[in-house]
Amino acid sequence: MSVDTVSLTGWGRTAPTTAVRFRPRTHEEAAAVVRGRGPRGVIARGLGRSPGDAAQNAGGSVLDLTGLARVGRVDAAAGVVRCDAGVSLERLLRVLLPLGWLPPVVPGTGRVTVGGAIGSDLTGLDHRRSGSFARQVSALELLTADGEVRTVLPGTALFDATAGGLGLTGVILGATLRLRRVTTGLMSVSTERAGDLDDLLARFTAGGDRLPYASAWIDLTARGRATGRGILTRGEHAPADMRPAHAGRTSLAPRSGGARGRFRLPGFPPVPGGLLGPASAALYNEVRYRGAPRARTGELRPVTTFFHAADAFPDANLLYGRGGLVRYRFAVGHGREETLHRVVRRIAARRSPAVRAVLQRLGAADPGGLSFAVPGWSLALDLPAALPGLGRFLDDVDEEVAAAGGRVCLAADSRVRPETAAAMYPGLADFRERRARLDPTEAFRSDLSRRLGL
Structure with a gap:
């Protein structure tokens, strides 16, 4: 088992903290770390893709399970x-x-x-x-x-x-x-453009669940009548009779990303680790929106291309500058679409340089006490952490989401206030009680758990 002292962040690269990192190779080695933990406790960590601080433990131990x-x-x-x-x-x-x-x-x-x-x-x-x-x-x-x-x-x-x-x-x-x-490694994909947020939501619901996989990219820089315009993508697993004769074996290898410190957006030259500004974000979004088909069905894509297109750009977090990025993901229930409209309008009016914004429909709530999903809509977006006034702006959005009975995703969070999280998650008190019974000495701790009093 290797041991070192490292500075760790989430994928958003905000709020770095230092911990002792253990890399066990067996269950016995992992158990030894837990038994020998220090007063700051221990937390598990995987590939570090959580944008926030859920897998950090300042002054304590981190179990790297890779x-x-x-x-x-x-x-x-x-x-x-x-x-x-x-x-x-x-x-x-x-x-x-x-x-x-x-x-x-x-x-x-x-x-x-x-x-x-x-x-x-x-x-x-x-x-x-x-x-x-x-x-x-x-x-x-x-x-x-x-x-x-x-x-x-x-x-x-x-x-x-x-x-x-x-x-x-x-x-x-x-x-x-x-x-x-x-039966195949291919997806049958449908794509369509929506002129504004009302149009996008209507297309989502009109399609029902005929195609099981669905998400939409929203242009959060568009304003006026185009506010909330986007591209809806839906897919299903292609049956064997849809496989083209020339397809051969479907490659599962991800496309290579750019070199560290460089990020290439489709249609743009490399950005050398700098902050993407409002003008360039708006231009990129315009090119992306206009470049999508008005409507197309039956396009065949490899499974990995359909689900993990973003993984082709492994250093996308460098686009947001030295301050890193804040991923803001929230959900509101059915019947609360006006809250979604207001948040989208507020972001667009602020001219925030958002190029990643993903809208999804969510189904029944999941059993976990801190599970994110509620029946309704989820919107996830990335913003440069260095934007002036971003913290205050998102605090105001938090209040609006909480007032609508919605919530932010704690697994992606890096900045929500403890009292706001408690208002958003009615099961939080029960989770704390269960955790106190399971772990009375607080063996398992993280920067997120200390920040939110979990």
Whole structure:
């Protein structure tokens, strides 16, 4: 097991803190770290893709689980696989797809570990059908504060606290996942442009769930009658008879990203790590919107291109300058679309340089006490952390979202206030009580848990 002292941030590169990082190769080594933890406790960490501070632990210990990355045999009869928590979803996809299987929930990046996906209870593009990632877990192995490894099953209080529990109930060491059968490595994709936010929402709902996977990019720099315009993308797994004869074997290798410190946007030259300004963001968004088809159906794309297009740009976080980025993801319920409209209008009026903004429909709430999803709409956007007045602006948006019964995503958060988080998550008090019973000595701590009093 390797040990070093490092400065860590989330993918947003904000608020770096220093911790002792352990890289165990076995469950026994991980248990030894938990038993020997210091007064600042320990938190698990995967590939560091959480934009905020959920996987940091200032002055304490961090368990880097990427050394625990074994994928077990696929049980074709049961449609399940057992894998270590440090396995990335990208690698899991590479292993499963040639065998005709797919993880039933695939989030927007493959560069997240199975343990991180459970601890954050990630949502995919088909949340209305499949629910969150944790709903597809039939069992998990959890290293608890006493240094013991427990098998935890769905429907138990410990499972519900761990799903979306941000690593605060223990260290997830492995999981058994239910899989989805697929016949090809291709997706049949439909794309259409919407002229404004009302049009975009109408197209979302008019399509129903005929195509299970759906998301939309929103142009948050457009104003006036074009406010909230966007591109809706929907997809389904292509059947074998749609596979073109010349396709051959579908490549699962991700496209290479740019060199560190350089980020290439489609249609733009490299940006040398500087802050993308309002004018260049608006120009990029205009090119992206005009370059999309008004309507197109039946386009075939590889699975990885459809789900993980953003992974082609691994250094996208460098685009936002030295201060890093703030990812703001919030959800509001059905019937609260006016709140979504107001937030989009406020961002557009502020001329914020937003080029990443993803809208999704969410289905039934998930069982985790801190799980993010609520039935309704989710919008995730990235903004440069160095924008003047950004903290105050987002605090005001928080209040508007909370007043509508909505919430921000804690797994992505780096700045919400404790009292606001408590107002957004009615199950927070119950989570704190469960955690106090499971971990009375607060063995598992993070910068996020201290900031929000979790």
